[in-house]
Amino acid sequence: MQNPRLAGRYAKSLIGLAIEKNQLDQVYNDMLYLQSVCRESREFVVILRSPVITPDKKRAILESVTNGKVSEMVAGFNRLLILKGREASLPEIITAFIEQYKVIKEIFVVKLTTATEASESLKSTIVDKIRATTSLQNIELKTEVDPDIIGGFVLQIGDNLVDASISYDLNMIKQQFMSNDFVYKIR
Template structure:
């Protein structure tokens, strides 16, 4: 049930309304909260997507989870989503809103995946390199750990992927051995 266009339209509308109401930062914090709830509970996401659970029940559950933790504007937006039958897209809309917020504020989202957790010194080094080499002023750095990389890192930003991992190097070497260009030249 992926629909990035629908999510982007709802997120843009919410961002425009939040700017008009001068509550963009509050709605951004609300969407961060909703994203964290959706990430922490796959059952909650399944509940939102479920066609067998009635809208009023979904509204009651969503209100109970978010009561006192989100602004009135976001609460009204959630109610609108449920009335329109679009509540299943709430996790995607939250992600799309965060992207809209980053675009509006000139924040570049960067994801770094390493084999072991990054030290604070390494994070600062990466941030400094991004600012000088790529020209990013504001950077939101997200880190994750994937032991299968063996070493090195994978950097993702603005639809770019920089794979400087040992695992990729090993795959490249394996591919070279499978092609074995040198054996053909011996004959």
């Protein structure tokens, strides 16, 4: 992130305006669209950050990408960024906006890592268990596949980590063998 304070301030301003105009969910969806554009097109981000390309050209490119796909508020916000010379920070502003939106809406991101693709029933079971055992109600479950964990799962809820993977269990057994004086002397 180039300038997180700047991104946070612009995101906070946009959230404030969106709340004032009662368009927060629409602006959030627009930001998700812009985030997908930034992720899918590296060239788009390079153009925004290029000092060689003129602001007028950047505005035309940004408007052609977002034409009819984002609200007038977000289109105006994009024009403001270009006017102020802050268009290079658009990806960071989008990320900051999404994070602040989730805080406002009390959406908690939970990361589930499994050795193979998790089924929908497993995902819903895990979300239900989290809701039953914690005060978290709005949960966004992100899944990741990591064959190195061999089996089981790793669940991250904020700063808390639940490692129920086979690789973790094997490492714990290895540590127990290494710390056992009797087994250590046999070698």
